[in-house]
Amino acid sequence: MEEAGAYVDPTQSYLPTTTKARLYKTQGFITQRAKGYHALRLRIPMGRLYSEQMPAILDVAKRFGRGYVTLTVRLGIEIPWIRTEQLEEARRALQEAGVVLAGCGPKARAVHVCKGDVCPYSSLDVYELGMELDRRFFSADEPEVFPHKLKIGVSGCTIGCSKPQFEDIGIMGLSEPGLNLDDCNGCNLCAEICKSYGSVDDDSQALTMIPNPGGEEPERLPVYDESKCIYCGDCIRICPTDALVTKRQGLALFLGGKFGRHPRWGSRVANFLTREEVLEITYRTLAWWKRKGKRGERLGQTIDRIGLQGFKEEVLDEESWRERLTI
Amino acid sequence: MMVAAAVEADLTLDTVGTVCPTPLIMAELKMKKLEAGQLLEVLADDPGVVRDFPVWCKNSGNRFLKLDRDKGCYRILIRKG
Numbered sequence: 349m350e351e352a353g354a355y356v357d358p359t360q361s362y363l364p365t366t367t368k369a370r371l372y373k374t375q376g377f378i379t380q381r382a383k384g385y386h387a388l389r390l391r392i393p394m395g396r397l398y399s400e401q402m403p404a405i406l407d408v409a410k411r412f413g414r415g416y417v418t419l420t421v422r423l424g425i426e427i428p429w430i431r432t433e434q435l436e437e438a439r440r441a442l443q444e445a446g447v448v449l450a451g452c453g454p455k456a457r458a459v460h461v462c463k464g465d466v467c468p469y470s471s472l473d474v475y476e477l478g479m480e481l482d483r484r485f486f487s488a489d490e491p492e493v494f495p496h497k498l499k500i501g502v503s504g505c506t507i508g509c510s511k512p513q514f515e516d517i518g519i520m521g522l523s524e525p526g527l528n529l530d531d532c533n534g535c536n537l538c539a540e541i542c543k544s545y546g547s548v549d550d551d552s553q554a555l556t557m558i559p560n561p562g563g564e565e566p567e568r569l570p571v572y573d574e575s576k577c578i579y580c581g582d583c584i585r586i587c588p589t590d591a592l593v594t595k596r597q598g599l600a601l602f603l604g605g606k607f608g609r610h611p612r613w614g615s616r617v618a619n620f621l622t623r624e625e626v627l628e629i630t631y632r633t634l635a636w637w638k639r640k641g642k643r644g645e646r647l648g649q650t651i652d653r654i655g656l657q658g659f660k661e662e663v664l665d666e667e668s669w670r671e672r673l674t675i
Numbered sequence: 676m677m678v679a680a681a682v683e684a685d686l687t688l689d690t691v692g693t694v695c696p697t698p699l700i701m702a703e704l705k706m707k708k709l710e711a712g713q714l715l716e717v718l719a720d721d722p723g724v725v726r727d728f729p730v731w732c733k734n735s736g737n738r739f740l741k742l743d744r745d746k747g748c749y750r751i752l753i754r755k756g
Contacts, residue, residue, distance in 0.1 A: 533741075534741065535740060536742050536743060537729055537739070540742055541726070586725070586729055
């Protein structure tokens with residue numbers, strides 16, 4: 349067996365352009381640069397790897413691979429260095445432990461979520477929404493075919509740890525503060541924590557303190573400028589007297605984000621959508637993309653080619669969400 | 676905006692130069708020297724205190740009164756519960 353980590357001469361590499369290699373990729377056997385080897389890409393929904401699954405994965409890595417697994421950007425696991433003739437046996441061993449493979453191709457990929465199921469900053473049930481989208485698109489035995497790959501991501505708050513701005517469909521939790529000035533003690537924590545400004549030199553924030561126009565106590569009060577607010581919810585969390593509370597929670601939606609050779613920032617189409625509205629818009633957008641998209645074109649490229657306003661007229665024409673649109 | 680230190684603290688704790696969790700630990704120790712209702716003033720330059728101190732106050736039953744910042748230096752006022 350070759351030494352793990354041995355340098356592979358790139359001039360000897362083997363590009364997976366053959367029909368066979370493409371077929372392998374769609375099944376989750378990712379052909380490596382080194383000829384005759386493949387990485388198994390495992391399906392780990394929401395990045396939750398269960399204890400019962402671990403022994404089989406580690407066993408396959410040891411028996412067929414090189415004794416290690418690697419973690420993927422979309423919270424998956426790959427087992428590299430599996431020889432072509434061992435692929436089926438390895439796949440079956442994993443399947444017996446309830447682990448199936450995830451493939452490449454013009455279909456949905458693993459839904460990318462943040463740790464918003466446990467993180468104190470999250471304002472939505474990230475796991476539940478992620479699983480709903482996963483059930484609908486990623487886990488199907490006969491996956492729906494799209495013009496190109498489809499990447500969906502969910503983040504519980506504006507910190508955006510799962511980078512929803514760079515997903516085809518990106519969902520992000522928002523929290524809008526409401527002020528109960530009667531309960532304010534003028535402590536200044538909200539104005540201090542407010543990070544609505546874009547750069548360290550800019551001090552124009554959504555929350556600022558002014559001298560109390562009414563009287564002595566408290567000496568100062570917060571003023572809220574919603575036009576500057578990024579809806580991160582930090583002020584709500586830090587207020588020691590509940591003078592700032594959550595007035596409204598909802599979801600922001602980004603469409604057409606991507607990375608790769610030509611990164612595209614997702615178009616932020618709306619703020620404070622409900623979970624049902626996000627799902628509705630997602631299904632409509634994908635149906636539109638299937639109709640209008642060219643093969644090999646990412647959603648963002650289709651939107652750019654046809655135009656955001658054209659897309660808006662065809663997909664986002666509902667009266668009820670018109671005032672929450674940001675395009 | 677800063678407000679003038681109109682209220683005189685019973686004890687001042689200078690944690691400038693230290694980083695989380697040291698300011699908290701120092702404050703916890705200093706608090707033992709105060710009686711209920713007395714005021715502790717904490718000076719710090721670690722931005723982490725903005726989040727740490729309100730949470731600590733809530734958990735320890737002390738009242739977080741105010742926070743002021745002058746460039747990078749914070750002044751926090753707490754009333755012992």
